[in-house]
Structures are given as C-alpha cells and as structure tokens.
Amino acid sequence: MSLQEFWQSVRTGAKLYAPTRVVSDSPRMNTAVLDDILARADLWLAPKVVKGYDPVDFSFLPPERRAALTAQVDEFRQVAEQVDPRGQATYEQIARAKPLFREIVQALEFDRFADPEAFRIGKQAEADPRFPSGDVSDVRYRMDVNWEGEPVVRIMAYVPESEDEAFLRKAADVRERIQNIVFEIGEPYWPHVSLRKSSDLDELPEVGDDE
Amino acid sequence: MKSPEHLLELARSILEMDRRRPRQVSLRRAVSTAYYAVFHLLGLEYTLMFSDDPAVRAGIFRAVNHADVQKAARDFSNPKLPLPGVLVSKGVVVTPELLNVAKSFIDLKDARTSADYDLSTTYTRAQVAAFVELAEQVFEDWAVAKKAPAARLFLACFHLKNAWSPDR
Numbered sequence: 001m002s003l004q005e006f007w008q009s010v011r012t013g014a015k016l017y018a019p020t021r022v023v024s025d026s027p028r029m030n031t032a033v034l035d036d037i038l039a040r041a042d043l044w045l046a047p048k049v050v051k052g053y054d055p056v057d058f059s060f061l062p063p064e065r066r067a068a069l070t071a072q073v074d075e076f077r078q079v080a081e082q083v084d085p086r087g088q089a090t091y092e093q094i095a096r097a098k099p100l101f102r103e104i105v106q107a108l109e110f111d112r113f114a115d116p117e118a119f120r121i122g123k124q125a126e127a128d129p130r131f132p133s134g135d136v137s138d139v140r141y142r143m144d145v146n147w148e149g150e151p152v153v154r155i156m157a158y159v160p161e162s163e164d165e166a167f168l169r170k171a172a173d174v175r176e177r178i179q180n181i182v183f184e185i186g187e188p189y190w191p192h193v194s195l196r197k198s199s200d201l202d203e204l205p206e207v208g209d210d211e
Numbered sequence: 212m213k214s215p216e217h218l219l220e221l222a223r224s225i226l227e228m229d230r231r232r233p234r235q236v237s238l239r240r241a242v243s244t245a246y247y248a249v250f251h252l253l254g255l256e257y258t259l260m261f262s263d264d265p266a267v268r269a270g271i272f273r274a275v276n277h278a279d280v281q282k283a284a285r286d287f288s289n290p291k292l293p294l295p296g297v298l299v300s301k302g303v304v305v306t307p308e309l310l311n312v313a314k315s316f317i318d319l320k321d322a323r324t325s326a327d328y329d330l331s332t333t334y335t336r337a338q339v340a341a342f343v344e345l346a347e348q349v350f351e352d353w354a355v356a357k358k359a360p361a362a363r364l365f366l367a368c369f370h371l372k373n374a375w376s377p378d379r
Contacts, residue, residue, distance in 0.1 A: 146321050146324075147321070147324045147328075148278070148281070152321070164337075164340065167337055167340075167341075168340060168341060168344045171337075171341040171344070172341070172344065172345070172348065175341070175345075179314065183289075190285075190317065192318055192321050192322075193318075194322075194338055194341070195337070195338060195341040196335050196337055196338045197335070197337040200335040200337055200338065
C-alpha cells in the first residue's frame with residue numbers, strides 16, 4: 001500500500017500548501033498580515049508529506065520520469081528534515097522546497113487521476129504507442145465498482161472536435177483504442193470509456209441545474 | 212417484432228429534443244433507451260432459437276435476464292475466460308463483430324444503470340450521442356455476427372452459462 005500512502009500524503013500536503021486568501025468583515029483585523037502569516041505557513045513542509053514513497057511503486061513510469069520524481073522527493077525530504085520541529089521553516093527552506101513540491105504535485109496530476117490505481121493504469125495506457133494521444137485533448141480516470149460489484153475503471157476522454165459527425169466517428173475510434181489497451185494492462189478492471197467534446201468542459205451543467 | 216428498432220429510433224428522437232440545451236432527464240432517457248434497444252435486439256434473437264410465433268417469443272422473452280446476458284457478454288469479450296476458451300478449442304470463432312456486440316452490451320448496460328440511478332452524474336449531448344451511436348453500431352455488428360455459429364452459442368449462453376462448469 002506504499003503507492004496509496006504516498007498518494008494520500010502528497011494530496012493532503014497539497015491541500016495544506018494551497019494559498020489561502022484571508023477575507024474578514026472585522027475592521028480591526030489586518031488581513032494583509034494574516035495573508036503573510038499564511039503564505040509563510042509551512043505545514044506542507046514536513047517529511048510526512050512524501051511518506052510512503054518507493055520508486056519501485058512507480059515502475060510503470062518511464063525511467064527518466066521515475067528518476068526525476070525520486071530526486072525531487074529525496075531533495076524535498078532532505079529540506080523538510082532540516083526544518084526546526086519547534087520553530088518555523090526559514091524563507092530559504094521554503095524557497096527551496098516550494099518548486100520541488102509543486103513538481104511532485106504536478107507529476108501526480110490529481111485533476112486527471114482520482115486515485116493511485118487510476119494513475120497507474122492511465123499512465124501505462126498513455127505510454128502505449130497505440131494510445132490515441134493526438135485525438136484527445138484530455139483524459140480522466142477513476143476506479144470504481146459497477147452495479148454488480150465488479151471492479152471497473154471509468155475513463156472520460158475529451159475529443160477536440162465540434163462537428164457532430166466527425167466527433168462520433170472519432171469517438172468510436174478513441175473508445176476502441178483506449179479499451180483495447182486497458183483490456184491488456186488493466187485486468188481485472190473493465191474499461192468503461194465515455195466520450196465528450198472538449199467544448200463540453202465549459203458547458204457541463206451542474207448537478208440539478210435544469211431540474 | 213420491431214421493438215428493438217423502434218427503441219433505437221426513440222433513443223435518437225429523444226437525443227434530438229431540445230438540441231440547444233437538452234435537459235438532463237432527456238439525456239438520461241436516451242442512454243437508457245439505447246441500452247434497451249440492444250437488450251431487446253439480443254433478447255428477441257434468443258427467442259428465435261425456440262419459436263417464430265410472436266406470442267411464444269414474447270413469453271420466452273420474459274425469461275431473458277439482464278444479468279445473464281451481461282455474464283455471457285463478459286465471457287465472449289474475453290477469450291481467456293474458460294467458456295469461450297472451450298468453444299475456441301472446438302473451432303468456434305468469436306468474430307470481431309460478435310466481440311463488439313458483447314463489449315458494447317456491457318458498456319451500454321453500465322451507462323444505462325448510471326443514467327437511471329446515479330443522479331450525481333451529468334451528461335452532455337455529445338456524450339449521449341456517442342452512446343446512441345454505440346447502440347446503432349451494435350445493430351450493424353449483430354447483422355453480420357449472427358451469421359456465424361458463435362452467435363447462436365452466445366445467445367444460448369444467456370441461460371446455459373449458469374449451468375455450465377469446466378468440470379462437466
């Protein structure tokens with residue numbers, strides 16, 4: 001469960017890292033000062049934020065990508081271990097750790113992969129030369145169980161095509177190509193592929209919007 | 212018995228409603244109807260193995276179960292599973308069209324269940340159009356697939372699968 005642990009650790013750290021803007025309706029509260037305090041908050045700068053990392057868990061990544069991630073995690077951990085546990089991180093420590101942590105978070109692509117297993121399957125699929133990379137603008141993955149309780153991977157592919165006929169032709173091809181790859185690498189998960197137009201991202205209604 | 216074709220036409224018609232800003236409920240109905248078109252297609256083909264009398268077929272159709280069709284479809288989608296493995300060893304060929312029918316059935320059934328019961332999912336018209344298109348493709352593929360012997364075995368598995376065991 002090391003990949004799971006690392007995934008969760010970084011995800012939690014990313015939430016602590018996200019800059020927060022202070023809004024107050026109290027005239028006596030200096031929000032600029034509070035902003036500055038939060039900007040210096042270093043809760044994310046701790047070894048536990050990269051806890052569970054083991055390069056072996058990322059064997060599905062290309063070697064150079066895995067090596068880069070390992071180096072970033074190692075250096076981040078090194079900086080985090082130097083932070084005085086009774087005090088605050090120095091500006092230098094924060095300045096050194098920030099880009100590393102940003103790189104780590106970006107590598108995991110939380111916006112596209114809902115969980116570590118989805119990350120593993122998605123990354124493997126996308127590394128396959130048969131993957132229709134040129135025909136999709138975005139692909140998102142999520143592990144789930146279907147209504148019969150069987151494991152599935154839900155894949156949402158966005159096709160940059162606005163004309164209906166062309167979209168449908170492309171959609172059928174993209175579905176088949178992604179499914180064929182995931183059938184090979186993703187057992188026992190059944191790949192359910194949904195297709196949307198890229199422009200749908202802007203038009204997607206909220207739940208209950210038209211009720 | 213034209214209910215499969217009529218259901219497919221209905222799915223397409225629902226999709227054409229409110230083209231500019233379709234309601235979620237319409238999109239959900241279109242997905243569900245597309246699935247039912249495919250279920251009726253395969254279910255009624257199954258009944259043809261026993262009778263061509265519409266009244267008898269309607270009676271047999273009542274015994275066709277969604278989950279049983281799904282199990283057969285899953286087996287025929289994966290040549291590594293034991294039942295198709297046995298058939299393959301006897302020289303039965305699962306044609307590409309039958310494979311598509313089986314895979315698409317599973318996708319459409321899952322989509323239909325989400326469309327009918329998972330209100331946290333929202334749909335776009337293009338997304339639903341792709342599902343209706345998938346159902347239309349099943350009709351085309353089935354027209355080819357049913358000419359090969361494996362198609363009858365696939366239909367037979369709607370009920371035989373539950374009784375079958377590799378040890379028998």
